[in-house]
Amino acid sequence: MFRRLGRRYDLPLDRDGAQRLLPWIVALMTYIAAMTLLAALVLGSLAWRWTDNVSGAVTVLLPPSTDQAVGSNEGRILGVRDSLATLPGVTAVEVLPAAEVAKRLQPWLGAGASVEDLPLPRLVVLRVAPDRRPDVAQIRNRVEPIAPGAVVDDHGVWRAEIVKLATRMMTGAGLAVVLIAMTAAVLVIFAVRSGLAIHRETIEVLHLIGAHDDYIARQFQNHTTKLVFQGGLVALFVLGVSEVFLLQAVLGLDPSLLPRFGMGTAQWLALAFLPGLAVFAGMLAIANVTARLTVRRALARMV
Template sequence: MSDSQAVLPLSRESSSRLLPWIIGIMVYLGAVILAGAMVLAAAAAAWNDELTAAFTVQITPIDGEEDGGIETRVRNAAKMLRNVPGVAIVNVVPAETTMAALEPWLGPNLNAQDLPLPRVIDVRLEKAGAVDLAALAKQLSGDIEGVAVDSHEYWRGQIESLVRTLELLATVVIVLIGFSAMAAVVFATRSGVAVHRDVIEVLHLIGATDQYVAQQFQRQAFRVSLMGSVFGGLLAVITLFGFGRLLADLDAALLPAPSLAPWEWIALGVVPILACLIATMTARLTVIRALRQMP
């Protein structure tokens, strides 16, 4: 029997003509959101690694301290830090750099002598957790007055919380997209059962099982979901490449690298396959359930 002579002419229905588009859009949205979540998770992991493998030492001015006193404390602190095992780089941030960083807020005519600005030492570790920061902070503050160690814990917590929230949001949206696609398949399938009720009755009366009838709907659901998935998947790939190129052109250092690892591309490839499976199984279960109401 040729395709045009399928026992149930499901491909001629209007709902069948719309379904590939609906599934295509769902696959597109699902793939783009999943890609976004994966890029964000990778960026957050990179940020986290960077923050845990570094800390900042601040040396604050002391009232009545003689000229050059703070410089002496900065040098001593830097010397101590360079001798700590696990410390890779100790970078004393020049006072001018600190001033330059504040210029957008405080204006260009700022005089370093007028403000009790702390001096900053940027410290990079050989690897995350290579130094016991609490012990180091205690040792530094014991030996040098006015020293504070910032482990970036607050920022790490904030970023982690933001990323978790966004991941949860992405998961919820993907699940909702899945449910929407299922609802569309259920609607199209029920419509098909209603439209072809007479033919289904004849099939039953000549001995067709529910599975035989369900197969007709399954095949159609698979066919249209495959069309939609290919369309949505290709569109998602084009979008991701385009977005990647756009970010690369921006040369924005703060934005994460938009590239996906090979396993992440595989995960994206699972989205259309999953869409086909969900559509096919949803059609099958919907038909079987509807057929049970028939004699």
């Protein structure tokens, strides 16, 4: 393909001032589209991990009680834990230690607060097998007699919001990429039309000595694809440099601030390279097809 793209043209397309900026504009568009796609993929992956992490979990919040009729707090907590552990499909029931609850509240209460004296609720986290969905009603039925007023949360509302947000952002990113693709097509149409106008006389000579429309269209097609290829290479290089900078910035952050993706090296590499390569290939295809169709349509109106 590269040899074909580099062949001599009967039309002096290499000397067109009108197309000189095309590679740079394509480079910019490819870069923006690839970055948009990359951001969408990272966000989508993040949202998926978040929702996946909590989709098999249910949190039971047990408010502290002074009512002796329902037993001691610790007794209620253990009663709930044991009862939930016997539910079908449940793989683990974990009681969050009071100290852990206190630690998590520390940022809101301040370092000087004595949280041990506060009537804090206790949390019981229940996990079910990956192939099962938590049965919230059943859990509630088990918990209510032991700990009246307990709150059972399967994170459904939060999860739905995250999924909605992620879906909207990915849709937005997809639309942005489609718009960039359409703009690229329009750009190629204008560049090719200007080339057709500049070389009208030469094209007529080619026609008159027996050139098929396809012969002429192929020259525009190859030339435009070559320019887009050059622009795409520039974009891929800048994209790679940007990713290295981003990675360095991310690695410099406190790991506890970062979400867990749980991806291997191969998946990270795919995430880093695929958006750029996909946009690059898309741009080449758009340039190729658009240039060809534009020239064919214009030539059909000539003698």
